Amino acid sequence: MTVVAQFALFVSSYSPLFAVFALLDSFGSGWPTRVCIGLAMVGLLLPMVVFLAARRLAPQSLQVEAALVRDGDALAYIATYLVPFAAIMATTARERGALGLFVFLIAVLYVRSELFYINPLLALVGYRLFQVTTPSGVSVVLLSRRRFLRSGINLKARRLSNYVYWEERQ
Numbered sequence: 001m002t003v004v005a006q007f008a009l010f011v012s013s014y015s016p017l018f019a020v021f022a023l024l025d026s027f028g029s030g031w032p033t034r035v036c037i038g039l040a041m042v043g044l045l046l047p048m049v050v051f052l053a054a055r056r057l058a059p060q061s062l063q064v065e066a067a068l069v070r071d072g073d074a075l076a077y078i079a080t081y082l083v084p085f086a087a088i089m090a091t092t093a094r095e096r097g098a099l100g101l102f103v104f105l106i107a108v109l110y111v112r113s114e115l116f117y118i119n120p121l122l123a124l125v126g127y128r129l130f131q132v133t134t135p136s137g138v139s140v141v142l143l144s145r146r147r148f149l150r151s152g153i154n155l156k157a158r159r160l161s162n163y164v165y166w167e168e169r170q
Contacts, residue, residue, distance in 0.1 A: 015043025059156035067149035070129035
């Protein structure tokens with residue numbers, strides 16, 4: 001998966017935040033609010049676009065030695081980034097610039113750290129995060145709609161990045 005797709009999932013994960021920014025006129029009324037609304041709406045569609053593109057990748061066999069649910073990562077993400085942003089009312093150009101710079105820095109860290117899989121919208125549509133250990137001892141992250149993974153299961157998943165897989169289930 002490319003950095004562009006990872007950035008798309010980042011924008012998607014911040015879609016609820018952009019909606020809050022629009023409702024609060026955080027960057028001012030008029031065009032800044034319309035931009036926030038646009039980003040929120042585009043963010044809703046981006047996961048579908050990324051997963052449609054990922055379907056072109058050949059599925060790989062992923063053997064599960066052990067699995068740990070990591071759904072709490074999404075809650076930590078929301079508490080750490082979204083909640084403080086929602087409380088900010090930037091009234092001056094300087095405050096708006098600082099808020100914009102902070103969102104940009106978080107975006108860079110998020111994409112470069114490959115945290116794109118932590119996405120509240122994916123959780124809303126039923127995806128769960130698992131940390132999976134393979135028989136060779138490699139630890140990967142799996143996005144799946146399964147409620148749990150049992151040891152020894154072999155599943156088909158598409159590799160989204162070096163250590164992140166997506167399981168598409170019919």
